[in-house]
Amino acid sequence: MVKLFLPLPIGNSALITSPDRPGQFVAVHRKENPDLVCFPGGKLDPDENVLQAVSREVNEETGLIIPEDRFLPVYAGVCEGAVQEYWVTVYLTQVAGDVKLLSSEPEMKPFWTTVDYFMNHTSFPRFNARVFEAMSQWKW
Numbered sequence: 001m002v003k004l005f006l007p008l009p010i011g012n013s014a015l016i017t018s019p020d021r022p023g024q025f026v027a028v029h030r031k032e033n034p035d036l037v038c039f040p041g042g043k044l045d046p047d048e049n050v051l052q053a054v055s056r057e058v059n060e061e062t063g064l065i066i067p068e069d070r071f072l073p074v075y076a077g078v079c080e081g082a083v084q085e086y087w088v089t090v091y092l093t094q095v096a097g098d099v100k101l102l103s104s105e106p107e108m109k110p111f112w113t114t115v116d117y118f119m120n121h122t123s124f125p126r127f128n129a130r131v132f133e134a135m136s137q138w139k140w
Helices: 050-062 115-121 125-135
Strands: 010-017 025-029 041-043 072-080 085-094 111-113
Touching: 010 050, 025 050, 041 050, 041 085, 050 085, 072 125, 085 125, 115 125
Parallel strands: 010 085
Antiparallel strands: 010 025, 010 041, 025 111, 072 085
16 A cells, blocks of 8 residues: 655744853743743745745744745754644844843743753653753754
């Protein structure tokens, strides 16, 4: 029997760090469950490439304006969604200074967090564990 594999929808996320906040990164609350958190990110809009999408999503969810050429892919894999799976690429980027986080989607409430807090409140524990495992090779 031959199995037919259909492509998964594509998503993206950003792991946003700052040299001014060692050991921390930006997370956002989930719209559908504010007790859970995730990296800023989402799906691609029509006629949008992945870097345009991650830059747009970061701006919408955190208020940060980060140029497309400032995102470095650090992990890609299947992320288990509530309804379906997505192929998600996580991009590392860095901001300097004491930046203000302000989402155009108020329920997302962007904030700086640590790996421990994030992993105890994440909506995608298996996927995010793989992200942090991949990040162990980076000095961040």
